[in-house]
Amino acid sequence: MPDQEGEELVERAEPGPEMEIVHLLRAVAVDLGRHSTRFAQRNGMHPTDVRALIALMDAARAGEETTAGHLGTALGLNSAGTTALVDRLERAGHVRRVRDARDRRKVTIEVDERAIALGWSHFGPLIDRAVDLLRGYDERELAAIRGFLTGMRKAAV
């Protein structure tokens, strides 16, 4: 073990108070991922299935229909993987396949109400806690949080 000041090779950027927050953000991302994974395993699902349900519910919230193809693209799956994914979700009763009336090649995916309720039961408390936390900050502090997160999104693309 090195008896010197420790962080010469790993910590290229000067480790100021900023680096602590950078690591914190990464840790949060990992922890949120684990939280999803736990939800998946408890309900006999795979991480991809959860990602799919979230993508479907996001689209529904934005008022958009999601076709099988759309879903696969959003998750980075090819058509075969997408079919298998929707098969799994449908078999578990979380979604329904509905043939589009206008273009009968398309299959739109609808999320079952019970899957939505299941999701809320797991993610609801976490969201409530987040809202609670955020209510403790004033407008300038909220703007800082919003600005940092928005900036990181842009940087991560």
Add this chain to the structure above:
Amino acid sequence: MPDQEGEELVERAEPGPEMEIVHLLRAVAVDLGRHSTRFAQRNGMHPTDVRALIALMDAARAGEETTAGHLGTALGLNSAGTTALVDRLERAGHVRRVRDARDRRKVTIEVDERAIALGWSHFGPLIDRAVDLLRGYDERELAAIRGFLTGMRKAAV
């Protein structure tokens, strides 16, 4: 609001300014995940391999040796999966297996310098951008960001 239940329903049905930040945080977590995945695919690795390298480098930064068992536990793999993971990483030249001299049952995993450099070349710019962003905030704003992220970590466990 006079009615507690009513307030919660409104909170869920009608997202306030807080919900925007909640969704933003989730989006950041997803985007950071995608950023990792891209790094993995560009270098012929799987998401788990990247998670492993990050875990190994985190431990190294904290001055801890990581054994195969430790690594598997950290990633939620069983022993067979861990062996396969280390095999992959070693085959790619990213890590070395080193038998512990004191307890010869143990195998400590050392990350190759070139893997560290590779990681920096991909994650460095993102980290630099984060540090840049954070330098634009004063102490109270930084405390808000730190507090929110710390609170979310605790909530996600």
Add this chain to the structure above:
DNA sequence: TCTATTATCTCGCTCAGCAAGATACTTGTT
């Protein structure tokens, strides 16, 4: 020493996801 415990590895298997191609429907052209 002999036994129990711990750490890693081996073997056989399951299943998510890929590549290629089949099938079904729509649209454009003649």
Add this chain to the structure above:
DNA sequence: AACAAGTATCTTGCTGAGCGAGATAATAGA
């Protein structure tokens, strides 16, 4: 109308990450 080209999904066959069970090797305790 009929036919070709394009688009959306599904089928088939395969690869490989990760699991369960158990083997192997080293240490610790009596």
